[in-house]
Amino acid sequence: MSRPAVPLWLAHALRAQRGPVPWSAVTRGALAAGPLLLAGVLADRLPTGVLAAIAAMLAGINDRPGSRRASVRRLGVPALAGAFGLLTGTYAGQAMAAVPLTVTLTLLGLVAGGISAVGPVASAAGTQLLVGAALGAGMPAAESGWQRALAFLAGAGWLILLRLALPTPGSLAGDFRFDGERQAVAEVYDAVAGLLDAVGGEQAAGRRAALTAALDHAQDALAGPRLRWYAGSAAERRLHAQYAAALPLAEAATALYWAGEPVSVRAAEAPRRLAAAVRGNTGTGPLPAPSRSVPALRALDDALLRAAEAFDRADSGDHRLPARRRSTKDAARAAVGTGGREYGLRVALCFGASAAIAQALHHTRWYGHHQHWYWLPATAVFLVKPDLGPLASRVLCRAAGTVLGALVFAGLAALLPRPAGLIALVAVCGALVPVATRHFAALTAVVTVLVLALIMVGGEPQASLSRIGETLLACALVLVVGHLPMPGERGGGVRARLEAAGSAAQAYLAHVLGEFGESGQCGERGRSGEFGERAERWVLRREAYRTLAEARTAIALAAAELPALARHTAGTDAVADVLERLVDATTACAVHLDDTGRPAPRHMDQLAELLAELEKGRERAAIRLPALPLAG
Numbered sequence: 001m002s003r004p005a006v007p008l009w010l011a012h013a014l015r016a017q018r019g020p021v022p023w024s025a026v027t028r029g030a031l032a033a034g035p036l037l038l039a040g041v042l043a044d045r046l047p048t049g050v051l052a053a054i055a056a057m058l059a060g061i062n063d064r065p066g067s068r069r070a071s072v073r074r075l076g077v078p079a080l081a082g083a084f085g086l087l088t089g090t091y092a093g094q095a096m097a098a099v100p101l102t103v104t105l106t107l108l109g110l111v112a113g114g115i116s117a118v119g120p121v122a123s124a125a126g127t128q129l130l131v132g133a134a135l136g137a138g139m140p141a142a143e144s145g146w147q148r149a150l151a152f153l154a155g156a157g158w159l160i161l162l163r164l165a166l167p168t169p170g171s172l173a174g175d176f177r178f179d180g181e182r183q184a185v186a187e188v189y190d191a192v193a194g195l196l197d198a199v200g201g202e203q204a205a206g207r208r209a210a211l212t213a214a215l216d217h218a219q220d221a222l223a224g225p226r227l228r229w230y231a232g233s234a235a236e237r238r239l240h241a242q243y244a245a246a247l248p249l250a251e252a253a254t255a256l257y258w259a260g261e262p263v264s265v266r267a268a269e270a271p272r273r274l275a276a277a278v279r280g281n282t283g284t285g286p287l288p289a290p291s292r293s294v295p296a297l298r299a300l301d302d303a304l305l306r307a308a309e310a311f312d313r314a315d316s317g318d319h320r321l322p323a324r325r326r327s328t329k330d331a332a333r334a335a336v337g338t339g340g341r342e343y344g345l346r347v348a349l350c351f352g353a354s355a356a357i358a359q360a361l362h363h364t365r366w367y368g369h370h371q372h373w374y375w376l377p378a379t380a381v382f383l384v385k386p387d388l389g390p391l392a393s394r395v396l397c398r399a400a401g402t403v404l405g406a407l408v409f410a411g412l413a414a415l416l417p418r419p420a421g422l423i424a425l426v427a428v429c430g431a432l433v434p435v436a437t438r439h440f441a442a443l444t445a446v447v448t449v450l451v452l453a454l455i456m457v458g459g460e461p462q463a464s465l466s467r468i469g470e471t472l473l474a475c476a477l478v479l480v481v482g483h484l485p486m487p488g489e490r491g492g493g494v495r496a497r498l499e500a501a502g503s504a505a506q507a508y509l510a511h512v513l514g515e516f517g518e519s520g521q522c523g524e525r526g527r528s529g530e531f532g533e534r535a536e537r538w539v540l541r542r543e544a545y546r547t548l549a550e551a552r553t554a555i556a557l558a559a560a561e562l563p564a565l566a567r568h569t570a571g572t573d574a575v576a577d578v579l580e581r582l583v584d585a586t587t588a589c590a591v592h593l594d595d596t597g598r599p600a601p602r603h604m605d606q607l608a609e610l611l612a613e614l615e616k617g618r619e620r621a622a623i624r625l626p627a628l629p630l631a632g
Helices: 008-014 023-030 033-042 046-061 068-095 098-116 120-138 145-165 176-198 204-222 234-259 266-280 295-312 328-336 338-363 375-383 391-413 420-436 440-457 464-483 492-518 522-528 531-559 563-569 572-596 601-621
Strands: none
Touching: 008 391, 023 046, 023 145, 023 420, 033 046, 033 145, 033 420, 033 440, 046 068, 046 120, 046 145, 046 420, 046 440, 068 098, 068 120, 068 145, 068 176, 068 204, 098 120, 098 328, 098 338, 120 145, 120 338, 120 375, 176 204, 176 234, 176 266, 204 234, 204 531, 234 266, 234 295, 234 531, 234 572, 266 295, 295 572, 328 338, 338 375, 338 464, 338 492, 375 391, 375 464, 391 420, 391 440, 391 464, 420 440, 440 464, 464 563, 492 531, 492 572, 492 601, 531 563, 531 572, 572 601
């Protein structure tokens, strides 16, 4: 007898990310919160040290693999939002009574929820904005709001400084400032080789998705904030050229994947040598050439020749990256669109209700004689975040992690000397945060121990039991609010992502067919022209695949919700699948156009079939997609 299938929400709660230990991030974590707290104790500025340690901890949660330049935005923008929230919460808590304070926090939750729909960095900024507001209002202190905000920025800034200054393992090849970019670009070439190995097999679809993820990561790593619009050093220009050289390789590999006919092992050897050359900052040497029997293989061979030229040039010039075309208007549209409105309302309701309940419990002395009531609303902020997993999974992991962390801390607090032992415990927990981010329950347990240690160093009594009670209350609140009907259509965030993917696919398809319509000589131009002539197409292709990956992630999370919530996004996975095949077919058509100057009849037939299938799926899932062209 077969075992019953595990529900998706439970399977998600039990699943943990795998990978090597990020020793660099572990080192930074050990040097962040603990030393900051120690500095506060030694300088007799304990509240300042506690706030700086909390900011370093929150920044450590966002400290992910990538380039140093990209980390400035990934860590710095949320830190600025957290400091603003702390400033606002402090002054609002000092000047307002309970009711107007609750209204203010609710409105702040509405804004932060809408902002979170813009993207991952904006989501982290929205989280820290509300956590900072909860700390400012619910953790009274003698310091003024601006002093607390500066302490918060100092803590996050210390971790950013460590991220920029400390080298990472394997960074001795070339300029260590660009070790994150170098690793990201090398992973793109490895992903191309992996896809070529899997063409025609069962793992091909997963390898194609892995190539998209590698390209997204490299694009983010190379496109961090800069003082100038162009690369400022030869090492950086070389990495830009190497990334640009990978784009036609990825295009050719995708066309081979779409054809579905296995290629020789020799075809994947050259991209692997290119990956090794990127990591070692060396030349490529001779590259094995694939056969040139079909257009996609000829495109692969041409791309390898151009890559070898780009790798062998000492200074590859200034290659403008195919950056995402996301304007301020696009961000505002995402924040006030269907997804932003739905999420903003839920965040506002959860944050406002949790703040009201926390204040009521505080005034009735449910906490005992504690001065602080921030734990309940801060917990609700993390629980209401959909990017941390399905609702039921988040609630389960948060409850289990808090109970485990509180019990572990209760045992350690009885044994460790104060304050030295607790400061050491904060340092150890800071080092564990980068590893614990692989599972929400583990992260919750580590953060619970760290925060409880900070509270006790700050002079409060042991509060493990009350924190468990508040966490369970927040879990129940968020679970109820998550199932409440809201104005507008449920599943708006998923549909907004899917509609963005449809728009990107439309722009890509229109451009490819437009190339044929404008010139019947595009094949000759593609073979003899310069590298930058296809930049527009590559930008559109990258955006199409990237928005599809974002939509896939949102759909997978929505499908893992409890049935009462998952039913609102039924059918969206089928639409995403058709869109993905449409973009793959468009890529194959583009490669064939470059080679022959005319689209293959089979490609046009495939595009027509996919567009018809997409129209049927769109109607079933109630998705609004733009008209997709099939003539140029």
